[in-house]
Amino acid sequence: MILPCLFIAPTREMGRGVFTSQSLEADSIVEISPVIVMGEKDRVLLDQTVLHDYIFEWGNDRKQCCMALGYVPIYNHSYTSNCEYEMDYTHEIITIKTVRFIKAGEELFINYNGNWDDSKPLWFEAT
DSSP: OBOTTEEEEEOSSSSEEEEESSOBOTTOEEEEEEEEEEOHHHHHHHTTSGGGGTOEEESTTOOEEEEEOTTGGGOEEOTTOSEEEEEETTTTEEEEEESSOBOTTOEEEEOTTSSTTOOOOOGGGOO
16 A cells, blocks of 8 residues: 555655655555565575665564565655654564654655664664
């Protein structure tokens, strides 16, 4: 499920991103995406490809990974994101939900750390 008001468009600095054509209230589910779960051996191979930047660690032990279908891999990162994601390991889905009111035309962001306001540096910012 992807809200029909969501669309992918170019961004100034991050390639592409997910935007909304309508205002969204806080705590609105904007996407429920099925995922393809892969094991440790697949993760080693994926880490050697461009997909490394689009997969999510998966499972309570984080030894698996998943590729989310839908728009989930296109949401850009922000330490003060306007959306959050929740992983449902049993049903193999990722849900994206707003954490504040979002105006029409605004880009939707998630925090790649998992919690919408977690400021721990990310892997691509390491020097």
